[in-house]
Amino acid sequence: MTQHAVRVAAAEAGIDVARDVQVVGLHDCFSANELIVLDALGLAKPGKAHELVRAGDITYGGRYVVNPSGGLISKGHPLGATGIAQCAELVWHLRGWANNRAVKGTRAALQHNLGLGGAVVVTVYKRADGAEAPVADDKDVGRANGLGYNPAVEARGFTKEEVKKVRSRTASSDWALQDTQAKIEARF
Structure with a gap:
């Protein structure tokens, strides 16, 4: 389901996820789920998500910054509120408001959310002006x-x-x- 949803979202947004996304809000309801979803989103080759982790490519200074807010688990995984929390976090990055955890060069962000194994939502957020996100005071x-x-x-x-x-x-x-x-x- 995630693979299909990300293909549709990326096509609609006109992006290549692996190349164009800088920040990812990923549904990390369980630690293992993060690795599975990194594969499904196309951020890692199938079965190779652990290599992204080992190389430091899912944090600051790496290829992507995944869950800069700490993710769902850091918030206590508030059912029903996880999607809007991810949305707010990614929009704050694109506006430059997340200045204490800003991801330099952010132009596009990807949100992945799922519910009870039967629904997946993938959303691409981009700056309308195509510019890199500023860092606002x-x-x-x-x-x-x-x-x-x-x-x-x-x-x-x-x-x-x-x-x-x-x-x-x-x-x-x-x-x-x-x-x-x-x-x-x-x-x-």
């Missing part, structure tokens, strides 16, 4: 996003007023959001 990020800080490098609580600044004005549901803030704040 935290203060500039805070001004640009309206939050006053860089969420790629710092987690903070938030107020209702801050939520209103960033939520959609045209497609927002008060019913869906009725107790979301309280639930999130209860976890801090």
Whole structure:
């Protein structure tokens, strides 16, 4: 399933995954799964993913940086939230917001997610301008996003007023959001 999904995503994005991707958000629900998926995504020759690991080619200074956020296991593998966490991480890299773990020269990123063995999603993210991702200053990020800080490098609580600044004005549901803030704040 992963091989098919990555072929379709790469064709749609007009990229060669092995050549054009710098950052990978890979579904590492188990350590062994990472090796299997490296093969399936075409980042390693079949059966040779261990060679990428030994050569240091899946971390900073290597061919790819895989899971610069630490991956799903580092987050406790929050079922249901893993895909959006991967998406945010990769977008932050392309915007230059992930400045404390930036991957130099990022132009394209690849997300791989799966669920219960029966569904696979592979998404390619690219900068629209084709340029390399800049490394943004935290203060500039805070001004640009309206939050006053860089969420790629710092987690903070938030107020209702801050939520209103960033939520959609045209497609927002008060019913869906009725107790979301309280639930999130209860976890801090």
